[in-house]
Amino acid sequence: KPINERQRLPVVPQGIERDDFLKALAELKGQLGAEHVEVNDKPLRDGWYMEHPNTHDMMTILDEEELVASAVVYPSNTEEVQEIVRWANKYRIPIFPISMGRNLGYGGAAPRVRGSVTIDLGKRMNKILDINPEDYTCLVEPGVSFYALYEAIQEKGYDHMWIDSPDLGGGSVLGNTIDRGVGYTPYGDHWACHSGLEVVLPTGEAIRTGMGALPGNNTWQSFPYGFGPYSDGIFSQSNYGIVTKMGMTLMPNPGGYESFLYTFQKEEDLAPLMEIIRPLRISNILENVAQVRHVTQAIAARGLPRATFFSSSGPIPNNIIHAAAAKTPVGDHTWAYYGMSYGPAHIRAHKLALVDSEFLKIPGAKKIDTSTLPPDEYFWARDRVAAGVPDIHELRWVNWTPNGAHIAFSPVSPIRGTDATALFALGKAAHDKYGIDFFPAFCVGLREMHLIVEIVFDRDDVKARKAALDCLRDLVDEAAELGYGEYRTHLVLMDQVAKTYSWNDGAIMKFNEKLKDALDPNGILAPGRCGIWPKRYRGRGWEM
Numbered sequence: 448k449p450i451n452e453r454q455r456l457p458v459v460p461q462g463i464e465r466d467d468f469l470k471a472l473a474e475l476k477g478q479l480g481a482e483h484v485e486v487n488d489k490p491l492r493d494g495w496y497m498e499h500p501n502t503h504d505m506m507t508i509l510d511e512e513e514l515v516a517s518a519v520v521y522p523s524n525t526e527e528v529q530e531i532v533r534w535a536n537k538y539r540i541p542i543f544p545i546s547m548g549r550n551l552g553y554g555g556a557a558p559r560v561r562g563s564v565t566i567d568l569g570k571r572m573n574k575i576l577d578i579n580p581e582d583y584t585c586l587v588e589p590g591v592s593f594y595a596l597y598e599a600i601q602e603k604g605y606d607h608m609w610i611d612s613p614d615l616g617g618g619s620v621l622g623n624t625i626d627r628g629v630g631y632t633p634y635g636d637h638w639a640c641h642s643g644l645e646v647v648l649p650t651g652e653a654i655r656t657g658m659g660a661l662p663g664n665n666t667w668q669s670f671p672y673g674f675g676p677y678s679d680g681i682f683s684q685s686n687y688g689i690v691t692k693m694g695m696t697l698m699p700n701p702g703g704y705e706s707f708l709y710t711f712q713k714e715e716d717l718a719p720l721m722e723i724i725r726p727l728r729i730s731n732i733l734e735n736v737a738q739v740r741h742v743t744q745a746i747a748a749r750g751l752p753r754a755t756f757f758s759s760s761g762p763i764p765n766n767i768i769h770a771a772a773a774k775t776p777v778g779d780h781t782w783a784y785y786g787m788s789y790g791p792a793h794i795r796a797h798k799l800a801l802v803d804s805e806f807l808k809i810p811g812a813k814k815i816d817t818s819t820l821p822p823d824e825y826f827w828a829r830d831r832v833a834a835g836v837p838d839i840h841e842l843r844w845v846n847w848t849p850n851g852a853h854i855a856f857s858p859v860s861p862i863r864g865t866d867a868t869a870l871f872a873l874g875k876a877a878h879d880k881y882g883i884d885f886f887p888a889f890c891v892g893l894r895e896m897h898l899i900v901e902i903v904f905d906r907d908d909v910k911a912r913k914a915a916l917d918c919l920r921d922l923v924d925e926a927a928e929l930g931y932g933e934y935r936t937h938l939v940l941m942d943q944v945a946k947t948y949s950w951n952d953g954a955i956m957k958f959n960e961k962l963k964d965a966l967d968p969n970g971i972l973a974p975g976r977c978g979i980w981p982k983r984y985r986g987r988g989w990e991m
């Protein structure tokens with residue numbers, strides 16, 4: 448049949464005939480209900496962040512058809528997830544679990560292997576199973592977004608508890624946490640803050656980790672370790688299991704908070720600034736994951752297209768960015784530090800005074816009087832996020848190009864002037880080479896920082912997509928040569944990034960593969976995710 452506007456021939460996973468695949472799907476429909484198994488035979492629609500597709504990556508860096516699902520299934524509980532897994536084993540069909548699929552910049556909802564059956568856990572498994580106001584914990588299913596958790600806590604009137612949200616609040620708490628995403632309150636290291644998982648293994652058994660393994664326990668969400676090996680780690684950034692429940696700790700309302708914003712004039716201020724930040728952050732005077740952002744991104748975050756400022760190709764010149772910045776309420780600068788201090792006023796006062804005297808040691812540094820900033824200013828979006836209030840203002844810089852999409856370069860480094868300078872230079876050179884605007888933001892964890900560089904590109908422009916990907920590939924390798932590794936990466940770069948972790952002849956990947964083969968002998972679960980390929984895929988040209 449010809450493929451017209453209304454219909455696409457669904458992709459079929461490699462290694463199974465179309466008819467057999469459709470028969471297998473019919474069997475699954477019998478088990479889950481026909482309405483809970485959807486063949487991906489409609490045109491691929493991108494939607495937008497809040498109405499994103501679950502069939503592919505709406506911000507694709509390759510042709511959209513490359514990493515596309517053959518079908519999407521919607522389990523309603525753990526038992527149904529187990530049934531799907533057993534079904535996949537029976538027919539050797541690759542399955543790819545997503546929670547909500549809003550992992551934009553890292554692959555969205557797309558599976559790594561074309562034609563995988565996507566398990567969209569979030570659609571029907573979206574309950575907050577528990578919020579415990581005494582222990583400050585909760586237990587969530589994959590479809591609970593940061594917004595939903597925030598709203599549930601507000602509705603119950605639990606003013607004494609905060610959640611922690613990443614830059615964008617529409618994603619899944621569970622999905623973000625097991626991909627080791629971060630937020631901006633003192634509880635920003637989501638993985639470190641979780642406690643207890645329920646996991647369906649690739650062969651269909653369900654396990655509970657930590658105290659969850661003890662029947663009748665009452666500490667699953669308050670003591671993460673349980674007894675014996677701590678197994679949770681292997682279910683983060685992996686393809687060893689499908690997480691169906693997760694415990695999360697909640698932050699006590701600190702009894703007051705205050706955001707602050709400092710600007711620094713020169714590019715070279717980055718190095719001394721990092722030297723000032725490190726001891727303040729490690730000693731918790733700077734209390735949250737701070738952002739040191741470059742002015743180019745600040746201009747883009749205003750939501751206007753780049754063409755408003757500059758209509759030629761090639762990176763936007765510095766003088767144009769500075770002229771634009773000079774007209775904003777924050778004023779001209781090169782770096783901006785967005786931070787927050789927590790606690791009642793008298794506690795904050797001491798910390799803020801220390802920060803102020805340290806930051807102002809840099810010539811030209813300015814403390815912005817934030818009371819003068821209009822309500823729509825980006826600063827207030829940072830303020831909300833750092834106070835645990837979900838937000839989506841951050842998306843605005845995607846308007847920078849037509850059909851704006853983004854993909855991230857996110858290396859980890861020490862909090863040190865020399866490292867910040869080296870990464871900045873490396874990033875700038877690669878962006879210049881490919882004619883791309885450079886949006887660096889240093890996110891200071893505790894003893895390390897992630898440089899987050901979002902490359903914004905026109906996803907309908909093949910050349911722009913290629914430039915973005917080539918730039919990113921160069922960055923990953925060049926950074927690795929200097930000792931910097933990614934903390935997380937896009938589906939398309941997983942093989943490359945995994946290869947940079949090569950100490951002792953790739954010993955860590957050999958170990959990962961051993962685990963994969965033991966846990967998933969038929970190699971059905973998310974093959975290739977994080978560079979881990981099951982035996983029957985290895986050495987057969989799947990890597991990219």
Ligand code: ADP
Pocket residue numbers: 544545546547548549550551554555556568589617618619620621622623625626688689690691973976
């Ligand atoms: P979010 O909507 O929070 O951004 P996603 O659902 O896109 O998160 O999840 C990010 C990635 O983590 C997915 O692409 C998938 O590989 C993995 N993942 C998400 N949820 C699960 C889960 N419940 N079990 C196993 N892996 C998952």
